[in-house]
Amino acid sequence: MYPLKRNRRLRTNEAIRSLVRETIISPNDFLVPLFVVEGNGVKEEIASMPNYYRYSLDLLEKEVKELWAMGLKSVLLFVKVPDHLKDNKGKEAVNPKGLMQRAIKTVKNACPEMLVMTDVALDPYSSYGHDGIVEDGQIVNDDTVEVLANMSVSHAQAGADFVAPSDMMDGRILSIREALEDEGYKHTGIMSYSAKYASAFYGPFRDALDSAPGFGDKKTYQMDYANRFEAIKETEMDIDEGADIVMIKPGLCYLDIVREIKNEVEVPVAVYQVSGEYAMVKAAAEKGWLDHDAVMMEQLTAIKRAGANIIASYFAKDVVRVLG
Numbered sequence: 001m002y003p004l005k006r007n008r009r010l011r012t013n014e015a016i017r018s019l020v021r022e023t024i025i026s027p028n029d030f031l032v033p034l035f036v037v038e039g040n041g042v043k044e045e046i047a048s049m050p051n052y053y054r055y056s057l058d059l060l061e062k063e064v065k066e067l068w069a070m071g072l073k074s075v076l077l078f079v080k081v082p083d084h085l086k087d088n089k090g091k092e093a094v095n096p097k098g099l100m101q102r103a104i105k106t107v108k109n110a111c112p113e114m115l116v117m118t119d120v121a122l123d124p125y126s127s128y129g130h131d132g133i134v135e136d137g138q139i140v141n142d143d144t145v146e147v148l149a150n151m152s153v154s155h156a157q158a159g160a161d162f163v164a165p166s167d168m169m170d171g172r173i174l175s176i177r178e179a180l181e182d183e184g185y186k187h188t189g190i191m192s193y194s195a196k197y198a199s200a201f202y203g204p205f206r207d208a209l210d211s212a213p214g215f216g217d218k219k220t221y222q223m224d225y226a227n228r229f230e231a232i233k234e235t236e237m238d239i240d241e242g243a244d245i246v247m248i249k250p251g252l253c254y255l256d257i258v259r260e261i262k263n264e265v266e267v268p269v270a271v272y273q274v275s276g277e278y279a280m281v282k283a284a285a286e287k288g289w290l291d292h293d294a295v296m297m298e299q300l301t302a303i304k305r306a307g308a309n310i311i312a313s314y315f316a317k318d319v320v321r322v323l324g
Helices: 007-011 014-020 057-069 099-110 142-158 172-182 200-209 229-241 252-264 275-286 292-306 316-323
Strands: 030-036 043-046 049-055 074-079 115-120 133-135 138-140 162-165 189-196 245-249 269-273 310-313
Touching (some): 007 014, 030 099, 030 316, 043 200, 049 200, 049 275, 057 099, 074 099, 074 200, 099 115, 099 142, 115 142, 133 142, 138 142, 142 162, 162 172, 172 189, 172 229, 189 229, 189 252, 200 275, 229 245, 229 252, 245 252, 252 269, 252 292, 269 292, 275 292, 292 310, 292 316
Parallel strands (some): 030 049, 030 310, 074 115, 115 162, 189 245, 269 310
Antiparallel strands (some): 043 049, 133 138
């Protein structure tokens, strides 16, 4: 009891604060999202995501090498599909010469040790901008799952280490796991977006990939942000179906969910600090309303403190620079 116990003794200076700090951020925590486009020599800044870019394959190679040199060892690939290749059934998603498949090979050729995870969902390929096949104005589940399983096999064939289904269709993890096993890709992992909420924070990402829904919204398959226990149920089902890593998305507004899931499961937990979270910090810092680096580090530390083993974040390179 006080005065025998004085908690401030452990806060006296930076040396002691560093020594007893419970949560440490390092480059090993990060999964770096990368946006890929067709073309040559393309590095397009995303208007709603300052200092973040879409890369053509030649510059993707350069970016991956830079990430590796910085100590960032894992990437999550997304592709911006030309409009003329979009349809309702995601035919381009399983094209062995498609942009995603070439992007996987580009990364692996440039940096063989880089861990490559791939987005598995139909929205970048959909003429409707939805994560599934549309019939009579509804997003159908089982036909979509079949395409997602084939898509995952295609990514594995191209060299992906993990597939990351972000669609929130029921039963897709089991179907993907069975398809990978049947094709001999037993070592290909699955990072499931297990608790992906229908969030307003995704806007800049949809700008990046031109993948906003053409009608309605995604609330019939992404989770209601008012729900807590549903996230645990969804996550446990995905683990039972074969998920190796589970993800909560978005990040900061859902740290209670992160801790709930971390307390319940025995697999690694990933958190996606999404585009809207990134854009808000960038915009406020540009206005001089907050300290960019300080807020960035505080938010990421909070995500890890809540239980994240892996953080997918557009801030990854900024963090490495701050850490020095």
